[in-house]
Amino acid sequence: MADSNPKKFEDEMADLEAIVTKIDSGELSLEESIAAFERGVALVRSLNQKLDEIERRVEVLIRDSRGELKRSPYQGELGSSAKSEDPEEDDTF
Amino acid sequence: MAGQLEFQLKTAERRVALSVSQLVRLVRETLELHLDQCWVVGEVSNTRLAPSGHLYFTLKDARAAINVVMFSSAVRRMRFRLDDGIQVVVRGRVNLYEHRGTLQFYAEEVEPRGFGALQLAYEQLKQRLAREGLFDAARKRTLPILPRRIGIVTALGGAALRDLLRVLLDRYPNLHIIIRPALVQGPSAPLEIASALDDLNADGNAEVIIVGRGGGSLEDLWAFNDETVARAICRSRIPVISAVGHEIDYSIADFVADVRAPTPTAAAQIAVPNKADLRGRLFEKQSALVNGVERQTSALRHQLVRLESRLPEPRILLRQLRQRLDTAWEELVEAANSRVSRHRVLLREFATRTRISPGIVAAGRLRVAHSATRLAQAMSARAGSCRVTLERNIAWLNETNLRAPVSQARSRLSRLFNQLETAWRSRLHQQRLTLAGQAGRLDAVSPLRVLHRGYALVTKTRDGETVVDAAQVELGDELDIRLGRGRLYARTLGRNLS
Numbered sequence: 001m002a003d004s005n006p007k008k009f010e011d012e013m014a015d016l017e018a019i020v021t022k023i024d025s026g027e028l029s030l031e032e033s034i035a036a037f038e039r040g041v042a043l044v045r046s047l048n049q050k051l052d053e054i055e056r057r058v059e060v061l062i063r064d065s066r067g068e069l070k071r072s073p074y075q076g077e078l079g080s081s082a083k084s085e086d087p088e089e090d091d092t093f
Numbered sequence: 094m095a096g097q098l099e100f101q102l103k104t105a106e107r108r109v110a111l112s113v114s115q116l117v118r119l120v121r122e123t124l125e126l127h128l129d130q131c132w133v134v135g136e137v138s139n140t141r142l143a144p145s146g147h148l149y150f151t152l153k154d155a156r157a158a159i160n161v162v163m164f165s166s167a168v169r170r171m172r173f174r175l176d177d178g179i180q181v182v183v184r185g186r187v188n189l190y191e192h193r194g195t196l197q198f199y200a201e202e203v204e205p206r207g208f209g210a211l212q213l214a215y216e217q218l219k220q221r222l223a224r225e226g227l228f229d230a231a232r233k234r235t236l237p238i239l240p241r242r243i244g245i246v247t248a249l250g251g252a253a254l255r256d257l258l259r260v261l262l263d264r265y266p267n268l269h270i271i272i273r274p275a276l277v278q279g280p281s282a283p284l285e286i287a288s289a290l291d292d293l294n295a296d297g298n299a300e301v302i303i304v305g306r307g308g309g310s311l312e313d314l315w316a317f318n319d320e321t322v323a324r325a326i327c328r329s330r331i332p333v334i335s336a337v338g339h340e341i342d343y344s345i346a347d348f349v350a351d352v353r354a355p356t357p358t359a360a361a362q363i364a365v366p367n368k369a370d371l372r373g374r375l376f377e378k379q380s381a382l383v384n385g386v387e388r389q390t391s392a393l394r395h396q397l398v399r400l401e402s403r404l405p406e407p408r409i410l411l412r413q414l415r416q417r418l419d420t421a422w423e424e425l426v427e428a429a430n431s432r433v434s435r436h437r438v439l440l441r442e443f444a445t446r447t448r449i450s451p452g453i454v455a456a457g458r459l460r461v462a463h464s465a466t467r468l469a470q471a472m473s474a475r476a477g478s479c480r481v482t483l484e485r486n487i488a489w490l491n492e493t494n495l496r497a498p499v500s501q502a503r504s505r506l507s508r509l510f511n512q513l514e515t516a517w518r519s520r521l522h523q524q525r526l527t528l529a530g531q532a533g534r535l536d537a538v539s540p541l542r543v544l545h546r547g548y549a550l551v552t553k554t555r556d557g558e559t560v561v562d563a564a565q566v567e568l569g570d571e572l573d574i575r576l577g578r579g580r581l582y583a584r585t586l587g588r589n590l591s
Binding site: 031077 | 238239241244249250254255258262266268269270271272274292295296368371372379381382383386390393
């Protein structure tokens with residue numbers, strides 16, 4: 001239930017954008033650029049992981065006879081192309 | 094006719110079966126007999142104009158409804174548009190449409206009667222909730238960019254659910270979807286939708302909830318104009334997208350929801366990003382990182398090559414010096430020779446004019462020759478020492494590698510490249526340092542730690558310049574002193590420059 005990631009996707013994305021802008025500005029020394037580059041690459045990797053960390057599940061939430069909330073797998077149809085797995089599953093980083 | 098009716102009723106009592114046609118005709122005749130032309134008041138809904146020009150609609154009040162047909166000739170006489178929801182008075186007669194066995198009202202004339210009651214209820218609720226601030230933009234939450242668990246409130250087996258699942262999973266194949274089924278039309282729908290929203294909140298997994306249904310008539314969508322639903326959307330801690338399948342009209346739920354989507358398909362597109370797009374965006378960022386660093390390093394590399402080309406080649410320099418020495422030597426020898434021969438000529442002339450004895454002349458000639466030899470020796474010695482100095486310099490130049498700084502810079506650059514590559518690879522295969530470790534490192538190098546040992550950071554209040562030399566400060570200057578804890582603000586009373 002609790003989010004396993006201390007930092008949210010959008011926050012990391014914003015950090016990454018800032019790093020790219022900084023490196024592009026040409027204001028950093030070579031050493032600073034390389035440090036920024038390392039941080040950026042780590043962020044790309046973490047963001048890519050975040051894209052994949054959730055398992056595909058379709059569930060139905062109902063109340064059982066005692067009135068308790070219960071989740072069970074959805075038995076219905078999932079639509080046409082939805083059954084195929086993500087073709088771009090290969091991790092780029 | 095009455096006689097026939099009584100006869101047939103008797104037949105029914107004797108349990109002789111009637112055909113469907115006989116029964117329907119019996120009902121029609123009964124209606125015609127007892128219900129002549131009349132006026133009816135009701136609310137219009139489900140208006141449909143057939144290609145034939147006949148107008149079909151439903152007339153209803155709180156408890157009942159009847160299908161109405163108005164033939165094209167009567168439609169042409171109407172002076173206003175028969176919109177859904179308006180209250181009308183209709184003149185006509187009721188009769189049975191025998192082909193289907195359904196009751197129909199054949200309208201000949203329609204008069205408007207202000208707004209319909211449902212419409213009125215909608216307007217009243219809308220105004221009340223708006224006054225309470227339920228529609229305020231400030232109340233609306235932003236949707237997360239990457240919700241990985243989506244809650245859905247709609248009817249199981251409805252077109253809306255099919256569309257939602259298809260589009261959601263197309264865009265983001267590894268989603269966790271939690272469906273909380275609810276009836277979306279009929280009298281129990283508002284309560285079902287509201288408790289479904291509450292249940293998804295109690296479950297707490299969903300990061301966004303989509304509540305809605307596919308298109309339908311105004312009555313079909315009425316549950317989404319109910320106050321119970323509006324309140325449930327309002328109290329949901331999870332952001333809610335409404336998707337009531339009606340492109341034009343807004344339901345009350347649309348006004349309260351954090352985001353309104355015109356259809357379930359649109360709601361799915363709003364709720365989750367396209368995973369392939371996100372991947373592409375990350376790849377672009379990564380390329381921008383690599384390109385940025387590469388651009389910078391190649392600029393430095395070019396600068397290095399340019400500087401290197403401006404360094405003169407030492408060997409060429411030496412060759413030029415040697416040449417100059419050779420020329421100078423030749424000139425010197427030539428000058429000496431011409432001087433010796435001039436002296437010889439002078440000596441001969443002198444001897445001729447003065448008729449000095451040949452012995453004296455020979456002695457003089459000997460002296461001249463002797464001087465010439467000494468001159469040649471001296472010049473040669475001088476040239477030799479010049480040559481020695483030159484050779485020493487050449488040796489020094491040969492020993493000293495003028496290109497050493499260049500190659501040092503080059504190796505530093507390639508070291509950085511190696512570091513870059515190592516860093517890259519280690520990021521590929523290793524766990525990232527923990528945040529705690531980084532924080533520790535940061536703390537260790539922090540200037541604040543030095544301050545805690547009793548040192549102070551002094552800056553000029555005027556321009557924030559750090560003071561490291563007493564000469565930077567004039568008498569009376571205000572100073573800002575940062576200590577391990579807190580700051581002091583001081584004025585310069587005196588200074589000692591030593």
